[in-house]
Amino acid sequence: MKKIRWGILGSGNIAATFATALNSMEDSLLEAVASRSDIRAKEFAERFKIKKSYGSYEELAKDPDIDVIYIAVPHTEHKNMAGLCIKNNKAVLCEKPFTINSKDSEELINMAKEHDVFLMEAMWTKFLPVNLKVKQWIKEGKIGKVLHINAKFGFHSDYDPQRRLYNPSLGGGALLDVGVYPISYTTFILERIPDKIISSAIIGSSAVDEQNVVIFHYNDGILADLSSSISCETGGDALIVGERGIIKVDRFWSTESASLYDNRYKCIEEYKEPFKANGYEYEAAEVNRCLREGLRISSLNPLTDTLSNMKLMDEIRKQWGLVYPGE
Ligand SMILES: NC(=O)c1ccc[n+]([C@@H]2O[C@H](COP(=O)([O-])OP(=O)(O)OC[C@H]3O[C@@H](n4cnc5c(N)ncnc54)[C@H](OP(=O)(O)O)[C@@H]3O)[C@@H](O)[C@H]2O)c1
Structure with missing residues (x-):
């Protein structure tokens, strides 16, 4: 080949x-x-x-x-x-x-x-085998209708306004750097955008969001509770709660394992798939597949999803008044 x-x-x-x-x-x-x-x-x-x-x-x-x-x-x-x-x-x-x-x-x-x-x-999160399995569990109705998602990605990075993470002129802040993961993950799981967004952020002395909490409200009874941080270690697991069961995804953004529970937290199934290399090989394989097939857009990660997620992050930043230099 x-x-x-x-x-x-x-x-x-x-x-x-x-x-x-x-x-x-x-x-x-x-x-x-x-x-x-x-x-x-x-x-x-x-x-x-x-x-x-x-x-x-x-x-x-x-x-x-x-x-x-x-x-x-x-x-x-x-x-x-x-x-x-x-x-x-x-x-x-x-x-x-x-x-x-x-x-x-x-x-x-x-x-x-x-x-x-x-x-x-x-x-890359969307191409990880464990996340594809999670999607399959949901599509097969293993947890019934999804009612609640909790996903976070927060880590501690020492404050340094020159470095990328805290520097507004390099697009610093938690939302764009790591908040993009829980947001993309939620639209990946639910396949639609929320009807309402409520959010709050701590804007630090370099004028970027050091941590934030975002709630997605869906009018048919679903809430997503999402957060991200570059100033404190808040973890990275995701919980997807349905009418009939719960899925726990360990470090959802770079996951190699997830568990399926019934509503009383009795484990029904565990799924583990260690990376072949470091996890980035799956998104690269998708690009290779698309190029071989002459595709311009990946059906697993279409640009319409990317654009929807960007619009959600615009709206969230608007709620905080966070504008980047040159915007
Ligand atoms: N998918 C993931 O898991 C993941 C993880 C980390 C980061 N990222 C993303 O990848 C991007 C890069 O992140 P990183 O952590 O690799 O950053 P980094 O270590 O700071 O590297 C960025 C590189 O960009 C180049 N560059 C070009 N213009 C620059 C500028 N004005 N200031 C500083 N560097 C500049 C530099 O390379 P040269 O000077 O050699 O050209 C630099 O080494 C970010 O958008 C980040 O969100 C993704």
């Missing part, structure tokens, strides 16, 4: 994690990496045994031997960097959050349509 040839744009933390996943896959070839610095690109290429390294993002975007480019730069750079690749007719897998706001997401989606190229948000 001809390998899908990947390029990585950026050389930070997640770029390294994704490179490890690609190198574990038989049908992927990590062809090139690009950094703003020639030296960093060379070091990254040596570390992951990559044939080509570029000291500018433009060179990668123009490389004719690349099928798809993975965008692994801060949120604020996603739109421009994904746009650069799309204009050079490259397929794109773009890190989460897709962009800073839904307006930018819409522009990017339209650009991909115009250039007729594949585009997907790297919401």
Whole structure:
């Protein structure tokens, strides 16, 4: 089978994690990496045994031997960097959050349509085998109608207004960085958006949300209680409660196990599936499948879902008055 040839744009933390996943896959070839610095690109290429390294993002975007480019730069750079690749007719897998706001997401989606190229948000959680099993349990009616979802993603990161997480000019804050997970997970499970949103945030001294709580209210009797934090360790499990049972997903955003209970918390079934590599291989496999089949959009993670989630985050930020520089 001809390998899908990947390029990585950026050389930070997640770029390294994704490179490890690609190198574990038989049908992927990590062809090139690009950094703003020639030296960093060379070091990254040596570390992951990559044939080509570029000291500018433009060179990668123009490389004719690349099928798809993975965008692994801060949120604020996603739109421009994904746009650069799309204009050079490259397929794109773009890190989460897709962009800073839904307006930018819409522009990017339209650009991909115009250039007729594949585009997907790297919401890797949706492709994890355990989460696909959770969806299957729900579709099979194992817990009846879903009534309540509780999902959180919170960790402690030392305050540093220069660093990406606390820096508003790099799109810092808990909502866009990790709140995107419980929000995307809820729309993934329920397959629709809420009728009402109630939310609250602690906005810190660098003017980004350090922690937040978001409630999604659905008029037919469903509540989702979602939270995220970059200042405190709140955990990462999800609980999906239905009329007849409960599903507990351990660290739902990077899960390798989930349990199904009846309404009295008697365990009915446990499902475990350790990652083949580090969990990022499943989203990469979906991109490879789409490219082989000539698809422009993944049916497992369609751009309509990405755009809906971005609009929800716009609304939540509007409730707090959180605006990023340049918006
Ligand atoms: N899917 C996941 O599990 C996951 C996990 C972590 C992060 N992410 C997402 O991935 C993106 C990158 O996160 P990260 O943790 O990898 O960040 P990071 O370690 O800070 O790396 C970001 C890289 O982007 C490049 N870059 C380009 N413009 C930049 C700028 N103006 N300021 C700083 N760096 C810039 C830098 O590489 P060069 O200078 O070498 O070009 C830098 O190494 C974020 O959008 C984040 O939300 C996803």
